[in-house]
Amino acid sequence: MAGMLEVRNLSKHYRRDDGTGVHAVDDVSLSVAEGEFVSVIGPSGCGKSTLFSVIGGLVGDYEGDVVVDGQVVRGTHRDIGMVFQEESTFPWRTTLENVAFPLEVAGMPKAEREEMARRFVRLVGLEGFEDRYPSELSGGMKQRTAIARTLAFSPKIMLMDEPFGALDEQTRMLLGDKILQIWRELKQTTLLITHNITEAVQLSDRVVVMSFRPGRIKEIIPIDLPRPRSSEIIATDQFGRYVGAIWQLLREEASRGMVEAENV
């Protein structure tokens, strides 16, 4: 079955100026079907973010192929939209102007793009904050602005790199619900990168567990939980079993990462 997004034998080495190198991603192959929600989870330093940057076209000079809807792509691509881990809203633009940014870049007339941006602002639950600047918003609201902005780009594939990484646990759970609600509505193919097991199980159809450096796929776990889901599902036994199984897989990798970090 040909997926919406296919990663074929992807490897990426980073070379440093002193001649040493880091083997960040090693021979990763992954197929994501249209409308599927897949999470990639792994310990710090497993190459998750590198994988994200390569698929998004922000990092070049890699081996293997990224295939979107049957086409091999290099560089940034119209069908791939990204949400970054760090704060990425433009501080000089209001919420509405931030969300309208990709439409403005594409040359859409002002009235039209504002109307469309308003729809996505509502979708992420920020109505009433259209004219606020990022400095007046909380971290969670800024991340929702960034998510709305990428949704307004209308990509076929949403790539999210730990979009809630910098947020507190409660905000993270509520935003997870929001993401699920939006995903149900738009049925976008979504790839979420995370190091949070609960988040991965709560949101995904499949969870890809990666090994510590060089980043390889250790195992892919289908999450067979009923949808629609909400954050309440984390209290069920079945949910707990998935979390436990993934933690088993991750623990070994995470300790390898820790040992290496301490020896540096």
Added chain:
Amino acid sequence: MAEVSLERVTESERAGFLTTELRIQIGTILGVWASWEALAQSGLFYRDIVPSSLRVFAAMWRHLTEAEFYHHLGVTSYEVLVGFAIGSIAGIGLGILFGVRRFLGRVMDGYILALAPAPKVVFLPILMVVFGIGVGSKIAMAALSAFFPVVLSTVAGMHLINPTLIRVGKMFNASPWQMVTKVYLPSLVLPVVTGLRLGLGVAIIGTLVAEIKLAKAGLGFLAIQNYELFRIPEMYSVIIIIFALAMGANAIMTKLTDRLTQRGMPKVEVSGAA
């Protein structure tokens, strides 16, 4: 912050319209003026070296009511503004280019850092040879003077741009021109404005120095011509007018740039009030 402004309010209330700072400033000016006049009247100096302020004011009145003075003012303003515009646009443009093309930036850094603190007046003979002794060499001098502070602050600003915002622009397939207008320039407002303020100041200095050195028109030319004709009150008059104009230009620049930097940087009070 709030405490400081609160203190100021009560202080100016106590003093009526005059704050203590303003009183001291006015007092200083009056003091300098009185000493000048006393020195002029005392006859200790040859009367044309320290002329009575009344003669300076009379000369100033003559200047300000003559059409010829406005011709010189027009020439200088034209030279400063055109030179400043050329130097600033070149400075911002190359600053962004050096920031985007990091390798080129590292190569050019050495030259810019070496040339920036050097007195630009050493280039004046070359500029006169190339552009003549008229308006051209003055514009070139103003442009050269304004260029360095603007390019330096733009390059410094480029190093501080949030790299994530650049990735966002690229991700949404912004063209190079859109990257400049929608990502780089808005990110650079603060450092560029600082550079422009410094740039205008040195553009005025560069123009006047060039006019004083060799010219056919302009306020600097007028000042040095009066000196050469030993019309000292007229010379002082021109100098005072130049001072006032330079201060005025700086004040206008501050007003304009304040408005620019406030865009998208709402004050805490604004959100509190809303």
